[in-house]
Amino acid sequence: MKLFLIAGEASGDRLGAALMAGLKELAPGVEFTGIGGPLMQAEGMASLFPMEELSVMGIAEIVPKYRHLKRRIAQTAAEVARQAPDALITVDSPDFCLRVARLVRAARPEQKTIHYVAPSVWAWRPGRAAKMAEVVDHVLALLPFEPPYMEAAGMSCDFVGHPVVSEPLAGAEEAAAFRAAHGIAAEAPVLLALPGSRRGEVRRLGPVFGAAMARVLAARPETRVVIPTVGHVAALVREIAAGWPGAPVVVEAADEKRASFAAADVALAASGTVSLELAANAVPMVIAYDFNWLTWQIMKRKALIDTVTLVNLVSDSRVVPEFLGPDCRPDRIAPALLTLMQPGPERAAQRAAMALTMEHLGKGGERPGLRAARSVLAALGA
Structure with a gap:
């Protein structure tokens, strides 16, 4: 199984790394390519380019870097289409990730796409869920009240817990x-x-x-x-x-x-x-x-x-x-x-x-990275 993952900031790098660890446990031999930070790279992925290039937040903040980001979007989408992975898994960073997913879907309509972290449509811009459903098949949600919003828009969705509940704490x-x-x-x-x-x-x-x-x-x-x-x-x-x-x-x-x-x-x-x-x-x-x-x-x-x-x-x-x-x-x-x-x-x-x-958020249950991996494998029928 070959998976292409994209994360755009430190929090996404943590999520992606935990998911990768869970996938390696449940599906030995899985291969990873894509874009990620040090934690995802430590799990075995060589990043296509430095993840930090994508760590931009806010409408006005993105504008000065738009041309560069647009080139990176095109480069990433072309690489996904070339590799034809079993799934494209985008982790948060929707401004970048979903633009990549849209280009990939245009080039490969059959591409299975999974997005990790449901958009906060309960907070603002509720129309984002319907737009996301045009290019995303399945969503991994961090918050327990999010699946109904995603399912109403036409995507399958599992609440997988938030990784913070399983991260080690100092004593x-x-x-x-x-x-x-x-x-x-x-x-x-x-x-x-x-x-x-x-x-x-x-x-x-x-x-x-x-x-x-x-x-x-x-x-x-x-x-x-x-x-x-x-x-x-x-x-x-x-x-x-x-x-x-x-x-x-x-x-x-x-x-x-x-x-x-x-x-x-x-x-x-x-x-x-x-x-x-x-x-x-x-x-x-x-x-x-x-x-x-x-x-x-x-x-x-x-x-x-x-x-x-x-x-x-x-x-x-x-x-x-x-x-x-x-x-x-x-x-x-x-x-x-x-x-x-x-x-x-x-x-x-x-x-x-x-x-x-x-x-x-799931404290005391199965660790979220493993729950997320189970959800990915189920969505792929693996």
């Missing part, structure tokens, strides 16, 4: 060792800052996060700031964080990142799947995100929901505070962080919502 000993290694006192509050995994996000959010940190440290000078990041933006994060107060600790290695989550008391994070990683570690959080002005104007008019944080959505609560667009301001973010740094009802409510979220 108390690793957290203590992390503090000791970085000179963080056992009683000092640890504040995680997570300004995103895309360069554009880091550039846009870094100054805001830094100014929020300054306000927090002015009120709680014993606080230590830790910034977990990923390889392709680590240098940029260090450059921006050099101007932050309190000598922030930047960590990049996977084991250190896990330990930092275990050691954390509170977090300020960009909107995205990182909220689920924080939830898995029971770290109370504040979510902040700013967009290019044009992107924000379009998105706020099309939004169908009143929250972008998955913990709020899956737990059907609104306990995680959000500061989006014009509200993404240090003077609003810092007080919310300071509130969560104290024992109280806000922390307790978040912890309860996080536990419920993990339960709904």
Whole structure:
């Protein structure tokens, strides 16, 4: 069996790698080609070109890179058509992946196509499901309420669980060792800052996060700031964080990142799947995100929901505070962080919502990568 996989960012790389591991377990001898990051490459795939070229978010952000992305779309579609795999599996990144799938379907109408991560049609642009159904046969959903939306549009769909429920967590000993290694006192509050995994996000959010940190440290000078990041933006994060107060600790290695989550008391994070990683570690959080002005104007008019944080959505609560667009301001973010740094009802409510979220996403069941692999094989009749 030969499969062509495409992932466009770090979260998709994790999903793709877990799926690949599950497929290798259930279908020994399966072959992979496509586009992916370091985790997918570690599972045995040579990437057609660097995945980071696709890590672009937002309408206005894509425009300057449109011509290059268009060339990559054509190149990728031509390679899929040439290889004629048993399935094209696209992982998230719909702006790129579904354009590739459309070109492939035009060249090979019989091509079986599976998309991993249902589009958030419950959040905005509900018409996307019908358009996706023109080029996608089967969907792997991360959230339990998504299959009916996909099936209504004409695709088969399985809820396979979210990979965050099976990712390894650090324990108390690793957290203590992390503090000791970085000179963080056992009683000092640890504040995680997570300004995103895309360069554009880091550039846009870094100054805001830094100014929020300054306000927090002015009120709680014993606080230590830790910034977990990923390889392709680590240098940029260090450059921006050099101007932050309190000598922030930047960590990049996977084991250190896990330990930092275990050691954390509170977090300020960009909107995205990182909220689920924080939830898995029971770290109370504040979510902040700013967009290019044009992107924000379009998105706020099309939004169908009143929250972008998955913990709020899956737990059907609104306990995680959000500061989006014009509200993404240090003077609003810092007080919310300071509130969560104290024992109280806000922390307790978040912890309860996080536990419920993990339960709904499949914690305690078969690992999502294996469930996703079973779904792929069933869709292919294998």
